[in-house]
Amino acid sequence: MAQITLTTEESELYFYNALCNAVGTGYMEQMSLELCFDQNQYETAKQHLIEQGKTGMCYEDVLMQILKDGNTLTLLDQESDDEYKINLSDVHTKVSKTPFSHLTDTINEQDDAETASVILQTVFCGEVMYG
Numbered sequence: 001m002a003q004i005t006l007t008t009e010e011s012e013l014y015f016y017n018a019l020c021n022a023v024g025t026g027y028m029e030q031m032s033l034e035l036c037f038d039q040n041q042y043e044t045a046k047q048h049l050i051e052q053g054k055t056g057m058c059y060e061d062v063l064m065q066i067l068k069d070g071n072t073l074t075l076l077d078q079e080s081d082d083e084y085k086i087n088l089s090d091v092h093t094k095v096s097k098t099p100f101s102h103l104t105d106t107i108n109e110q111d112d113a114e115t116a117s118v119i120l121q122t123v124f125c126g127e128v129m130y131g
Contacts, residue, residue, distance in 0.1 A: 004096055004103055011095040012064065012088075014106050014119060019060040021116035028075075028117060031130045036074040036083075041066050067091060075124040084124040094123040 006014070022028050023035050045065035049057050066073060067088040075084045086094075096103070102118040105111045114131065121128045 004100070004107070006096045008092045011092050014095050014098075014103070015091045015123060016060060016064050017106065017111065018116035018119035018123075019063055020058075021111060021113050022120055023063075024058070024060055025113050027113035028120065031117070032078040033130060034076045034078055035063070036076050037063065037066055038071065041069065041071045045069050045071075075120070077130075086124055090123055094126070095119060097126075098122045099128065 019035075028035065042062055045068075046057070046062045048069060049061060049065050054061065063073060067086075070087070072085045072087050075086075076082075098106075098119045099122070102111075102115045105115045106119065117131055118128050121130060
């Protein structure tokens with residue numbers, strides 16, 4: 001099985017893009033998957049971005065900052081109540097484990113919501129389980 005070695009920056013970029021394409025579009029919700037986080041951590045992360053001079057921030061920027069602040073995000077399967085938690089280290093080590101065709105689509109900027117979902121599932125669940 002082919003695997004691509006990514007830098008931490010590349011892993012974060014592709015994960016961020018996946019958040020935008022799958023969470024931001026509502027694609028994950030269609031599969032009864034919800035991204036959860038501690039609201040206080042969200043507000044703190046948002047404040048950290050403001051302090052860094054970030055303007056025009058979006059929801060996904062704050063989610064990434066939650067991870068960069070050392071906190072976790074949780075993917076909740078609303079049908080089974082299964083929960084999958086990740087931290088930034090998981091992003092760094094698991095994005096590269098995304099099935100080759102989907103990861104290369106992302107690298108080549110030919111990704112879509114399905115590709116994004118596969119990346120998120122790989123990072124959160126360790127495998128593609130939904131869709």
